[in-house]
Amino acid sequence: MADLIPVRLDDVAFGYDPSKRILEKVNLTVRPGQIVALMGGSGCGKTTILRLIGGTVPASAGTVSVFGEDVGVMNADALRRMRSRVGMLFQFGALFTDLSVFDNVAFPLRECTNLGERMIRDLVLMKLQAVGLRGASTLMPHQLSGGMARRVALARGIALDPRLMLFDEPFTGLDPISLATIGRLVRELNDALGASSIIVTHDVQESLQIVDYLYFIAGGRVVAEGTPDGVRASEQPFVRQFVRGEIEGVVPFHQQAADYRSELLAGAR
Amino acid sequence: MPVASPPPKPDVPGPVRARVEGLGEWALLKLERLGFAARFFLAILRFSGLGIRRFGLVMREIHFAGVLSLVIIGVSGLFVGMVLGLQGYETLVRYGSAEALGTLVALSLVRELGPVVSALLFASRAGSAMTAEIGLMKATEQLAAMEMMAVEPLARVVAPRFWGGVISMPLLAAIFSACGILGGYLIGVVTIGLDAGAYWSQMQAAVDFRDDVLNGVIKSFVFGVAVTWIAVFEGYDAAPTAEGVSRATTRTVVTSALVILALDVLLTALMFRGT
Numbered sequence: 259m260a261d262l263i264p265v266r267l268d269d270v271a272f273g274y275d276p277s278k279r280i281l282e283k284v285n286l287t288v289r290p291g292q293i294v295a296l297m298g299g300s301g302c303g304k305t306t307i308l309r310l311i312g313g314t315v316p317a318s319a320g321t322v323s324v325f326g327e328d329v330g331v332m333n334a335d336a337l338r339r340m341r342s343r344v345g346m347l348f349q350f351g352a353l354f355t356d357l358s359v360f361d362n363v364a365f366p367l368r369e370c371t372n373l374g375e376r377m378i379r380d381l382v383l384m385k386l387q388a389v390g391l392r393g394a395s396t397l398m399p400h401q402l403s404g405g406m407a408r409r410v411a412l413a414r415g416i417a418l419d420p421r422l423m424l425f426d427e428p429f430t431g432l433d434p435i436s437l438a439t440i441g442r443l444v445r446e447l448n449d450a451l452g453a454s455s456i457i458v459t460h461d462v463q464e465s466l467q468i469v470d471y472l473y474f475i476a477g478g479r480v481v482a483e484g485t486p487d488g489v490r491a492s493e494q495p496f497v498r499q500f501v502r503g504e505i506e507g508v509v510p511f512h513q514q515a516a517d518y519r520s521e522l523l524a525g526a527r
Numbered sequence: 528m529p530v531a532s533p534p535p536k537p538d539v540p541g542p543v544r545a546r547v548e549g550l551g552e553w554a555l556l557k558l559e560r561l562g563f564a565a566r567f568f569l570a571i572l573r574f575s576g577l578g579i580r581r582f583g584l585v586m587r588e589i590h591f592a593g594v595l596s597l598v599i600i601g602v603s604g605l606f607v608g609m610v611l612g613l614q615g616y617e618t619l620v621r622y623g624s625a626e627a628l629g630t631l632v633a634l635s636l637v638r639e640l641g642p643v644v645s646a647l648l649f650a651s652r653a654g655s656a657m658t659a660e661i662g663l664m665k666a667t668e669q670l671a672a673m674e675m676m677a678v679e680p681l682a683r684v685v686a687p688r689f690w691g692g693v694i695s696m697p698l699l700a701a702i703f704s705a706c707g708i709l710g711g712y713l714i715g716v717v718t719i720g721l722d723a724g725a726y727w728s729q730m731q732a733a734v735d736f737r738d739d740v741l742n743g744v745i746k747s748f749v750f751g752v753a754v755t756w757i758a759v760f761e762g763y764d765a766a767p768t769a770e771g772v773s774r775a776t777t778r779t780v781v782t783s784a785l786v787i788l789a790l791d792v793l794l795t796a797l798m799f800r801g802t
């Protein structure tokens with residue numbers, strides 16, 4: 259089990275709408291114990307890749323395997339078993355709005371384990387302590403700031419001590435101190451649990467410090483990959499533009515559209 | 528011999544043709560959605576185990592759908608009963624049988640108005656709330672998050688709400704009828720001054736348990752299943768946006784009302800054929 263490849267995507271293609279593919283051909287591998295960063299422009303399909311790994315959407319071509327098993331052919335039972343070993347932090351938190359912070363973090367423990375309430379209470383407080391929000395355990399989700407909600411979601415995502423953690427933008431909305439703390443926490447959790455992680459992030463500098471490997475996605479493919487050192491030294495135009503945040507370069511800022519001038523003029527007529 | 532040429536295409540003008548095609552497409556879409564709703568219903572039944580094992584989940588929904596609807600149901604029942612008392616007295620007194628008022632009020636409520644009006648109120652009070660809640664949970668990815676935690680949303684969120692509604696509906700209808708009978712009493716006996724003994728004894732003599740009460744309960748059970756099914760389905764099927772959820776909520780109220788009234792015709796025709 260320990261040496262199974264946690265995540266592997268082989269030539270994966272996908273589109274929500276069959277006529278418009280978002281992912282053309284993605285190949286990536288997460289090795290045991292690794293933290294892998296997924297980077298790419300907004301809307302390039304990073305969240306979609308996490309959904310494919312979680313099995314909530316099916317790949318239209320290629321195979322997605324998690325712990326050596328093909329997600330595409332899993333039945334409901336196998337899928338449930340796989341998901342109970344995977345923790346996910348959703349991009350917008352997805353906290354249960356009718357449950358308090360404490361109950362949100364306790365939710366996976368209550369639903370997926372047979373632990374007693376005393377034990378659950380201790381575990382929940384430990385997870386909340388780890389994200390610095392033990393003092394907020396009685397609040398309701400609507401009373402939290404964006405960054406706090408994200409940290410609660412993080413605590414909930416790691417409640418079951420997953421073997422594989424998927425973090426969708428864990429750093430957005432955090433102040434620099436929380437950001438560095440959470441970054442370190444992700445690294446420590448990963449190593450302490452012997453787990454593997456995928457982090458979707460736009461925070462190049464932070465991720466260069468904590469991850470083992472980076473993938474850059476654009477146009478539905480992996481356009482660059484490498485270790486943090488390799489990425490820092492890279493002369494590839496895409497990587498350079500991304501790491502330094504340059505506006506001019508190979509990555510277009512605009513969604514594909516008709517010619518700007520002619521579209522404006524068409525409205526005037 | 529030359530091969531027979533293909534028959535000439537019927538000469539349908541463009542716009543008419545487009546309209547007919549549009550109609551067909553619309554019908555197909557509706558039919559597909561109906562099929563989806565039917566499969567959804569079966570899925571709810573299949574995933575009901577959790578709610579039975581942890582009955583607290585269903586109790587919570589009975590609280591939200593049932594207990595919190597008590598005030599509107601009780602007050603409306605009282606008003607409807609009072610109107611029945613006034614109108615019924617007006618009519619009965621012409622035939623010199625004003626003492627049959629108790630019978631009239633009770634039968635109208637138990638057989639017809641109790642189940643129907645309380646179901647209509649239930650759809651707009653509890654059904655719409657259910658749709659909005661489930662729709663919002665979908666829009667904010669709470670259902671997806673549950674799925675990723677290996678928890679089936681149908682079992683944890685949808686089925687308990689469904690059973691909570693189905694259990695609440697007949698009870699609410701009974702409370703509605705009881706309040707209505709009280710309303711009729713307030714008008715007939717307290718205000719108009721009919722004999723209290725006549726009001727109650729005539730009622731007791733005329734209302735049959737199996738034919739009237741039981742059939743009324745069956746009606747409200749059927750309405751409960753229909754309304755709650757519509758409510759949870761619309762929520763689960765809502766487009767995951769603010770607009771999608773608000774449309775779904777409206778659809779719940781409108782569809783429920785139509786379905787309740789249509790089912791009522793059907794059930795009444797089956798149950799009370801001149802017996």
Ligand SMILES: Nc1ncnc2c1ncn2[C@@H]1O[C@H](COP(=O)(O)OP(=O)(O)OP(=O)(O)O)[C@@H](O)[C@H]1O
Pocket residue numbers: 274275280298299300301302303304305306307349
């Ligand atoms: N549920 C959905 N249905 C249809 N299209 C979708 C859906 N979710 C995302 N998309 C489309 O798929 C594309 C990729 O979306 P995705 O959410 O994976 O992007 P992302 O890389 O996570 O972007 P961001 O960094 O902004 O979160 C987008 O163009 C989006 O319009």
Ligand SMILES: [Mg+2]
Pocket residue numbers: 304305306349426
């Ligand atoms: Mg995203």
